[in-house]
Amino acid sequence: EEQLVESGGGLVQPGRSLRLSCTASGFSIGDYALNWVRQAPGKGLEWIGFIRTKGYSATTEYAPSVRDRFTISRDDSNGIAYLQMNSLKTEDTAVYYCARDAEWFVRFYYKAMDVWGHGTTVTVSS
Amino acid sequence: DIQMTQSPSSLSASIGDRVTITCRASQSIGYSLNWYQHKPGTAPKLLVFAASNLQSGVPSRFSGSGSGTDFTLTIHSLQPEDVGTYYCQQSYSIPLTFGGGTKVGIK
Numbered sequence: 001e002e003q004l005v006e007s008g009g010g011l012v013q014p015g016r017s018l019r020l021s022c023t024a025s026g027f028s029i030g031d032y033a034l035n036w037v038r039q040a041p042g043k044g045l046e047w048i049g050f051i052r053t054k055g056y057s058a059t060t061e062y063a064p065s066v067r068d069r070f071t072i073s074r075d076d077s078n079g080i081a082y083l084q085m086n087s088l089k090t091e092d093t094a095v096y097y098c099a100r101d102a103e104w105f106v107r108f109y110y111k112a113m114d115v116w117g118h119g120t121t122v123t124v125s126s
Numbered sequence: 127d128i129q130m131t132q133s134p135s136s137l138s139a140s141i142g143d144r145v146t147i148t149c150r151a152s153q154s155i156g157y158s159l160n161w162y163q164h165k166p167g168t169a170p171k172l173l174v175f176a177a178s179n180l181q182s183g184v185p186s187r188f189s190g191s192g193s194g195t196d197f198t199l200t201i202h203s204l205q206p207e208d209v210g211t212y213y214c215q216q217s218y219s220i221p222l223t224f225g226g227g228t229k230v231g232i233k
Binding site for chain 2: 035037044045046047050061062063064097099102104106108110111112113114116117118119
């Protein structure tokens with residue numbers, strides 16, 4: 001079964017850093033781009049960024065709300081993606097999900113997030 | 127950034143009812159629209175990709191339609207296990223954006 005499992009969440013003070021991990025099983029993580037998505041308490045889903053495959057130089061894209069503070073990286077040999085979060089703010093409190101980026105050809109290429117983890121909770125509070 | 131607006135924000139319907147959720151994009155996105163189902167404490171689940179293509183394993187009572195700026199997710203016969211929150215998401219341009227969600231319950 002293809003799975004993603006997030007880990008590394010916890011309670012952290014504002015201004016501090018935290019690194020989340022996303023571990024894949026049942027498929028080769030190196031074949032896919034990977035997204036990070038979060039859900040703040042009582043709110044909807046928010047895309048925060050993704051990392052392309054090494055075939056596309058593992059380049060990254062980020063939402064404006066986290067650009068310059070968050071960094072996504074990947075270790076394909078160990079089947080793990082990371083989300084490094086620096087200068088954390090109380091508004092970063094959320095459940096963080098990683099999600100695999102799948103692509104289909106239906107006249108054109110289309111993308112969607114087809115495999116998700118169950119999430120890890122990050123609480124930023126003093 | 128492309129804004130995605132869903133309506134309604136919540137609804138309650140009876141078992142067997144037809145349920146329709148709409149999603150509007152702030153600019154044309156072609157067919158680059160996906161639908162997800164999310165239940166508390168679980169991983170979100172992809173239902174429909176590219177506006178109208180049912181993801182493998184998703185029951186046929188779900189369907190998606192639309193193009194450009196206006197899209198619809200229909201549950202043709204609501205079942206108890208369909209309770210949850212439904213999100214649309216555009217994959218046309220970065221930053222990727224989700225709608226605000228529609229919470230579906232049973233009357």
